[in-house]
Amino acid sequence: MSESSHGDGYGPRHRQVEIGVAAATAVFGAVVMAGSLQVGITWAVEGPRAGFFPFYVGLLILAASGVNAMRAMRTIAPGKLFASWKQLRSVASVVVPTAVYVLLLPHAGIYLSSALLIAVFMIWLGRYAWRMTLAVSVGMPFVTYFLFERWFLIPLPKGPIENMLGL
Amino acid sequence: MEEISNLMHGFGVVIQPFNLLVMVIGIVLGVLIGVLPGLGGANGVAILLPLTFSMPPTSAIIMLSCIYWGALFGGAITSILFNIPGEPWSVATTFDGHPMAQQGRAGEALTAAFTSSFVGALFAVIVITLVAPLVAKFALQFGPAEKFSVFFLAFCSFVGMGKEPPFKTLVAMMMGFALAAVGLDTVTGQLRLTFGFTELLGGFDFLIAVIGLFGIGEILLTMEEGLSFKGRAAGINGKVVLQTWMELPRYWATSLRSCLIGCWMGITPAGATPASFMSYGIAKRLSPKGRKFGTGKIEGVIAPETAAHAAGTSALLPMLSLGVPGSPTAAVLLGGLLIWGLQPGPLLFVEQTEFVWGLIASMYVGNVVGLIVVLTMVPFFAAILRIPFSIIAPIILVVCAIGAYTVHNSAFDVVLMLVFGVIGYVMKKCNYPMAPMVLAIVLGDKAEEAFRQSLLGSGGSLGIFWSNGLVGSIMTIGLVALLWPLIERIWGGMRARAAS
Numbered sequence: 001m002s003e004s005s006h007g008d009g010y011g012p013r014h015r016q017v018e019i020g021v022a023a024a025t026a027v028f029g030a031v032v033m034a035g036s037l038q039v040g041i042t043w044a045v046e047g048p049r050a051g052f053f054p055f056y057v058g059l060l061i062l063a064a065s066g067v068n069a070m071r072a073m074r075t076i077a078p079g080k081l082f083a084s085w086k087q088l089r090s091v092a093s094v095v096v097p098t099a100v101y102v103l104l105l106p107h108a109g110i111y112l113s114s115a116l117l118i119a120v121f122m123i124w125l126g127r128y129a130w131r132m133t134l135a136v137s138v139g140m141p142f143v144t145y146f147l148f149e150r151w152f153l154i155p156l157p158k159g160p161i162e163n164m165l166g167l
Numbered sequence: 168m169e170e171i172s173n174l175m176h177g178f179g180v181v182i183q184p185f186n187l188l189v190m191v192i193g194i195v196l197g198v199l200i201g202v203l204p205g206l207g208g209a210n211g212v213a214i215l216l217p218l219t220f221s222m223p224p225t226s227a228i229i230m231l232s233c234i235y236w237g238a239l240f241g242g243a244i245t246s247i248l249f250n251i252p253g254e255p256w257s258v259a260t261t262f263d264g265h266p267m268a269q270q271g272r273a274g275e276a277l278t279a280a281f282t283s284s285f286v287g288a289l290f291a292v293i294v295i296t297l298v299a300p301l302v303a304k305f306a307l308q309f310g311p312a313e314k315f316s317v318f319f320l321a322f323c324s325f326v327g328m329g330k331e332p333p334f335k336t337l338v339a340m341m342m343g344f345a346l347a348a349v350g351l352d353t354v355t356g357q358l359r360l361t362f363g364f365t366e367l368l369g370g371f372d373f374l375i376a377v378i379g380l381f382g383i384g385e386i387l388l389t390m391e392e393g394l395s396f397k398g399r400a401a402g403i404n405g406k407v408v409l410q411t412w413m414e415l416p417r418y419w420a421t422s423l424r425s426c427l428i429g430c431w432m433g434i435t436p437a438g439a440t441p442a443s444f445m446s447y448g449i450a451k452r453l454s455p456k457g458r459k460f461g462t463g464k465i466e467g468v469i470a471p472e473t474a475a476h477a478a479g480t481s482a483l484l485p486m487l488s489l490g491v492p493g494s495p496t497a498a499v500l501l502g503g504l505l506i507w508g509l510q511p512g513p514l515l516f517v518e519q520t521e522f523v524w525g526l527i528a529s530m531y532v533g534n535v536v537g538l539i540v541v542l543t544m545v546p547f548f549a550a551i552l553r554i555p556f557s558i559i560a561p562i563i564l565v566v567c568a569i570g571a572y573t574v575h576n577s578a579f580d581v582v583l584m585l586v587f588g589v590i591g592y593v594m595k596k597c598n599y600p601m602a603p604m605v606l607a608i609v610l611g612d613k614a615e616e617a618f619r620q621s622l623l624g625s626g627g628s629l630g631i632f633w634s635n636g637l638v639g640s641i642m643t644i645g646l647v648a649l650l651w652p653l654i655e656r657i658w659g660g661m662r663a664r665a666a667s
Contacts (some may be wrong), residue, residue, distance in 0.1 A: 021597050025338050032345045035360040039352075047623040050352035050359045053615045054345055061341045067334040082596065087391045094390050095589060098383070098564055102585050106578035110569065118561040126557030140562055144569065152218050154573055 011084040018072035022065045029061030093125060109159025111141040170300050173520055177528030180521060186229055187536075189222075190529065193230040194537045195544070197237015202245055202548050206563055208238035208479070209495040209605070210382040213374045214570030216503050224507040225525040231503055232483075232526060233533045235496050236288065239439075239479045240541045243280035243472055244548050248273060256439035256475040259447040263460060263467025270463050274407035277545055279465050280472045282415060283422065285538045287473035290426040291433065291480035292530040295487070299516070299527075302488040306513040311620035312631050316641035318614040319632075320648065321491050324435050325603040327651030335599045343604040346371040347611020354619055366579050373608035374574045375583050377499055380601045382567040383588025386560055388595060408542060411465075418469050421450050425470045429477025433493050434485055439478040446474030480530065487523060488513060491610065495602050498609040 036051030036058060043049070083091075101117045108116075118137040122128040148154045180186065200211035212231050219227035242257035247264035260280060267276035309317075326336045349360045350370030361367040415422075425446040432442035450470035451460045460467045482493030483500070490512030492498040504511045515523055541548075571584040594601060607614075625631035633639040647654065 017593070018597055021593060021599075025342065028342060028345070032348075032360065035362060039357055039359045043627060046355060048619050048627075050355050050357040053618065054348040054360060057341050057344045057348065061338055061345065064334045064337045064341070068332070068338060071332065071334070083391055087393070090390045090393060091387050091592065094387055094560065094564075095585075098585055098588075101564070102568065102581050105568065105572075105581055110565075110572070114565040114568075117565060118558075121557050121561035125560075126555055128557075136558060136562075140565065144565070148218075148569065148573075153221060154217055155576070156569060157572065157578060 011081045011086075011088060013078065014080040014082040015072055015076040015078055017082040018076060019069050022069035022072060025068070026062050026065035029058045029065060032058030032061065097121065097124075106157055107159060109162050110156045111145065112159055112161055114141050114144070170296065173524040174296060174528055176521070177524030177526075178532070180225060180525040181229065181528045181532050186226055186529070187532075189226050189230045190233045190533055190536055191540065193233025194237040194240075194533065194540045197234035197239075197537075198241035198244070198541060198544070198548055199237070199551065200234065201238035201241020202552055203559060203563060206566070207381050207385065208235050209499055210378045210380075210567070210570075211238055212496055212499045212503075213377045214382070214566060216374065216499065216506070217570070217573035219503070220506070224504075224509060225522050227507060228500070228503065228522070228526050229529040229533070231500055232529060233537070235479070235500070236530075236533050236537045237540075238496075239288070239476050240281060240284055240537050241548065242475075243284065244277065244541070244545060245552060247276045247280060247468075248549055249552060256443045256479070257471070258440070259443040259471035259475075260468055262447065262471075263462070263464050266461070266463035267465070267468070272463065274404065275411050275465065276463075276468050278408045278411040278542070279415065279468045281538055281541050282412065283425075283469045283472040284476040285534055286422055287426055287429050287476035287478075288480045288530070288534045290473075291430050291477045291484075292527065292534070294430050294481055295484045295530070296527055299484050299488045302484070303513040303516040306489050307517070309513070311617045311624065312634065312638045313641070315614065315617035315621055316632060316638045316645065317489055317491055318610060318617065320641050320645040321435075321485070321493075321610075322603065322607070322614075323645040323649035325600070325606075327648040328435070328441070329600055329603070330441060331598050331600040333652050335597075336603055339594065339599045339601065340603040340607045343607025344611045344614070346376070347373075347608045348615065353612050353616055369575070371583070371608060372574055372580065373605055374499065374502060375571050375580045376587050376608055377495060377605055378567050378571050379584040379587025380591035380594070380605065381495070382563070382570075383585060384591025384595055384601075386563060387588065387592040389556070390560070391592075414465070415469070418466055421454070421466050421470050422473055424449065424453075425473035426477045429474035429479075430481040432474070433478035433481030435493075439475040439482070439494065442478035443471035443475040447471045483530075486511060487515060487526070490613070492606065495605045498606050502609060 032054055036055035039051040040049035041051040041055040043052075097117060097120050101113050104113045104116075115137040118140055119133050122133040122136060123130070144156070148156055181190075196215065197208075197211065200206040200208070206214075212234050215234060216231065219230055222230070239256075242252060243260050243264070246252045246257040246260040247268050250261050250265040252258040252261055264276045264280060267273065322340060325340060326333050329336050345360070347370070349367055350358065351368070352359050358368065428446045428449070429439075429442045432445065433439065447467060447470050450466055451457045454460070454464075454466055456464055456466065479494065479496070482497045484493070486492040486497040486501050490501070490510075492501045501511050509515065509519055509522065567584065568581050571580045572578065574580060591601060621631050622628075625634075632642045
């Protein structure tokens with residue numbers, strides 16, 4: 001299969017990604033095996049030790065990852081794209097703000113960070129006017145507050161603003 | 168006849184005003200979840216699980232199971248009107264459902280889809296009512312070896328029967344087992360696989376995995392596809408509904424066949440998605456109009472919807488009677504049971520009669536309520552889909568984050584959720600199945616415990632798994648299921664050689 005048949009720009013190759021995933025799962029399997037060896041995989045007086053079961057689980061992961069990598073090399077056409085760079089950029093446009101959000105959350109509290117996340121999405125990806133953006137991004141945390149903290153009595157992480165308001 | 172009186176008692180519990188209210192709320196939330204991309208049955212239930220902590224268990228399970236029915240109904244709306252399956256099991260519904268909508272027959276297609284869903288679910292609930300108590304009674308005599316054999320069969324069916332490559336299923340499943348093993352070893356009380364990180368002491372909670380893999384992962388996929396909704400108007404009114412209902416009995420054979428396929432695929436944990444495809448495929452092959460499938464034939468809507476709903480519902484049978492969930496959503500419900508202090512499995516039928524029969528009764532009532540809700544509220548749900556993705560996506564992200572946080576009140580879980588989300592995206596793109604991974608995280612400890620206890624009893628010999636007829640045959644069926652792709656290939660090769 002030629003590369004041009006996929007048209008739609010450039011991007012990482014599917015085969016490479018598959019092999020990368022198989023390598024990652026293999027490393028994961030090896031880590032599990034190493035961790036199991038630390039706690040012992042043999043039999044003791046009380047029966048199989050804590051590492052007995054996970055050791056073989058890790059071994060299976062390692063072996064199956066090998067098969068997956070070989071299959072990827074044999075069966076996937078070298079030109080096939082995993083996704084175009086353009087598509088990956090749109091994926092990143094969700095992952096990056098969400099990562100910032102997740103890290104900000106314990107410090108700024110959930111309400112402020114949620115309002116910021118919604119605002120960023122609406123302005124950056126949706127190109128909404130600030131009035132609409134403000135309405136949704138402030139309204140949603142309000143609804144959340146009443147739903148969770150007031151009606152269902154579930155505390156959510158709070159930050160300096162909530163402390164200032166004495167909530 | 169004890170079951171009948173128990174069931175009647177269950178109905179008494181369900182039709183209390185509070186429980187009916189909870190039911191309607193659950194159904195509406197469920198349809199909403201089913202309609203929105205990125206929120207599905209499994210992670211919808213996972214996110215809303217903390218809301219039920221303060222409720223009595225029976226009301227809680229009614230709400231959660233109704234969210235599930237709602238999600239099953241909701242998937243059909245987007246498939247038919249927008250040609251976008253809201254749920255994986257409604258992919259097959261788009262084949263004929265969307266062409267019908269394009270021809271201006273959206274009302275007919277929706278009525279057929281909802282009614283078929285209802286029929287499939289009803290059939291499965293009747294099966295549960297009749298079969299589950301028997302299975303539970305039988306399973307009460309299970310020792311550790313039998314218990315392990317049931318887990319073994321469930322997991323082997325994933326490898327052999329799944330549509331993903333077997334070795335990828337194996338990797339995904341074993342990763343689930345490994346994640347389940349992190350933290351405290353339930354048998355010896357020893358810490359393992361934590362590598363000194365205090366965050367890992369408690370292990371991985373599968374609810375976080377579900378919210379990340381299914382919720383965040385799905386949003387990332389939707390983002391990549393650059394989704395834009397171009398929907399058809401939803402013209403549904405009483406006349407169309409009645410006309411369609413008059414027409415439906417003609418397809419009773421398709422319906423019955425789909426019910427059976429659905430129940431079978433739901434109980435053995437193949438799940439609703441393969442059930443809907445299989446049912447569609449068989450209907451296409453057997454129907455006299457089979458060649459015209461894909462151009463807007465009503466049978467092409469009936470078959471997948473009936474099977475998907477029958478499978479989705481019957482997945483609760485092994486969860487209730489054996490403690491082995493048949494689908495990720497059933498696994499989340501099982502997690503809920505554990506949180507409310509109920510031990511899923513055969514003893515549930517003995518010790519928590521009111522709870523079990525309340526749940527079963529709520530399946531009957533919930534599906535009737537669900538049918539009424541979806542038939543009357545389709546335009547409202549369709550309107551929600553017209554909200555642009557750039558508003559819906561961050562709101563879903565926030566809801567997922569809140570759901571992940573509230574499981575243990577831990578901000579680290581929210582970080583984990585995002586990590587699982589990215590993993591879920593890559594796994595989905597590379598065709599690794601997520602359901603077995605989630606099920607392995609849920610059941611890992613129990614399966615391991617049963618395995619180790621069996622080995623303790625036998626002094627380490629694997630012979631214990633073939634020590635009597637019952638456990639031996641379950642294990643053997645499991646092995647056949649595991650090696651099925653290989654068996655099929657050898658069989659095909661032999662036939663080809665015989666033919667030449």
